[in-house]
Amino acid sequence: MQTRPFVEVIKEQLESESLNLPIFHTVAVKLQGVLAAKDFTIDQVVALIVRDQALTIQILRLANSAFFSGLIRVTTITEAVVRLGPREIANVAMLASQQNSYHSFTVSELKKHSQLLWRHAIGCAIGTRWLSERIGYKHLAQEAFIAGLLHDIGSLLILKVLEGIMLAEPNGKGIPREVAAEIMVAMHTDAGFQLMTKWNLPELYCNIVRDHHKELSDTSNVLLSLVRLVDNTCRKLGLGCTAEPALMLAATFEAQEMGIKEIMIAELEIMIEDSMEMVTAVA
Secondary structure, three states: OOOOOHHHHHHHHHOOOOOOOOOOOHHHHHHHHHHHOOOOOHHHHHHHHOOOHHHHHHHHHHHOOOOOOOOOOOOOHHHHHHHHOHHHHHHHHHHHHHHHHHOOOOOHHHHHHHHHHHHHHHHHHHHHHHHHHHOOOHHHHHHHHHHHHHOOHHHHHHHHHHHHHHHHOOOOOOOOHHHHHHHHHHHHHHHHHHHHHHOOOOHHHHHHHHHOOOOOOOOOOHHHHHHHHHHHHHHHHOOOOOOOOOOOHHHOHHHHHHOOOHHHHHHHHHHHHHHHHHHHOOO
């Protein structure tokens, strides 16, 4: 029976060199690496994806969903890459792999929590991309989507560790949801940064995972600033948490410094709520 504090056990497992939790899909991570090179080809992107049949099917499903699709249905990965572009396909692949991770829990109380985390992650991904395009950073749209999707990845990792502990002790008392929430609040940024670093994901995303709850003194890191603002927007809407309708988003440092007015924030809120319906319809 577990006698040590859960926080201590979690820290030990996170620091273990043998930690191998199914948080990221190898193909989705490799795609990010391929796109980091300036001379990548469409054939390279397609070749990576088709190695995994299950991921291929899910990418095609998402590419043809209301959120991503055009007028003509795509039936092959090559068609999907040509239509959406390699970078967008890499985002779809990461979305697909993350969707699987958030939906893979077997412990009921943790499964409920993971579904809330998923709603928050996808809401932030959609919102950060939309906002980057609206305020003149369209060239950062793909990176904004991934940054929003992964910013709370440490919370998912902690849930996976907690599930492993609970499954190893089937007769234990379990972990109260409040305790799990407190652990995630305290540890998810450092845990997420550690995980992202181990997977050799781009430093840009690693730093956003680590720093998205730190107060900013400037907005030179545009993606970090956008993620912070959209994260608060999703909190206001209650995506993945208790709604905080009193949050004054237009008064935040990020909104003030980037010139984001109340009308645009209102449009952001409406867009996130409308888009969530389209994305979760294919979950």
